Amino acid sequence: DAKTTQPTSMDCAEGRAANLPCNHSTISGNEYVYWYRQIHSQGPQYIIHGLKNNETNEMASLIITEDRKSSTLILPHATLRDTAVYYCIVRDPMEYGNKLVFGAGTILRVKS
Amino acid sequence: EAGVTQSPTHLIKTRGQQATLRCSPISGHTSVYWYQQALGLGLQFLLWYDEGEERNRGNFPPRFSGRQFPNYSSELNVNALELEDSALYLCASSLRRMTGEEKLFFGSGTQLSVL
Numbered sequence: 001d002a003k004t005t006q007p008t009s010m011d012c013a014e015g016r017a018a019n020l021p022c023n024h025s026t027i028s029g030n031e032y033v034y035w036y037r038q039i040h041s042q043g044p045q046y047i048i049h050g051l052k053n054n055e056t057n058e059m060a061s062l063i064i065t066e067d068r069k070s071s072t073l074i075l076p077h078a079t080l081r082d083t084a085v086y087y088c089i090v091r092d093p094m095e096y097g098n099k100l101v102f103g104a105g106t107i108l109r110v111k112s
Numbered sequence: 113e114a115g116v117t118q119s120p121t122h123l124i125k126t127r128g129q130q131a132t133l134r135c136s137p138i139s140g141h142t143s144v145y146w147y148q149q150a151l152g153l154g155l156q157f158l159l160w161y162d163e164g165e166e167r168n169r170g171n172f173p174p175r176f177s178g179r180q181f182p183n184y185s186s187e188l189n190v191n192a193l194e195l196e197d198s199a200l201y202l203c204a205s206s207l208r209r210m211t212g213e214e215k216l217f218f219g220s221g222t223q224l225s226v227l
Contacts, residue, residue: 043218
C-alpha cells in the first residue's frame, strides 16, 4: 500500500510556480521520498528524490520538512507540458525486494 | 543514449491466448521492473528482475510470468489471457547504487487489448 497522501488534483497558471504537497507521516528514517510524473499514456518519468535535505535539479525542487512527515515538490515556472499526474513515493532502498509503490497521485493541470 | 524500449507497442489477443511482451533496458542497467496499468487505474507492481533472477513479485496470479536474459533484457508472458488483462504494461530499468538509491527509467509501454 502507498504510504503517502496527496491531493487528488490541483490547478496552476502557466508561468507560475506549482507547489505539490505530499504527506508521509509514517516515514521511517531510511526511507527516501521520490517524485515521478506521468504524462498521459506515457511511462512515468523520474523527477527528483531526497532523504532529509532539500534537493534541486533542472526539473524541480524538493522541500522536505524537518520532521520528514511531509514534503513539497516545486515546479518553479510551470508550463502546459507539465500537465501530468504527479506521484510522491516513499521507499527504503535497503529493504530487500523493495519496489516503488505508486498511489493515485495528484493530477496537475497547468492552464494558460 | 537509448532509453528503455518495449515491444510491441500494441498487441491484440483473444481470451485464452498467450501474450509475450519484451523490454530492453538502458545499457548498463541490471534491474528490470514490470508494472500493469489498467485504464483509469494506478500502476500495479508485477515483477522485479535483477542480475537474471526474479527478486520480487506483486499480487498477480501465476499465469503472469517472465524472465531476464543474460543481456538484462526481459520478457513478460501472460498465459490464458482474460478480458481484465487489458492494460498498459510498463517496463522500467534501473542501476542499483551502493546506497540502494535508484532511479527508475520507464519505457512507453505495451498496450495489450484482450478481446
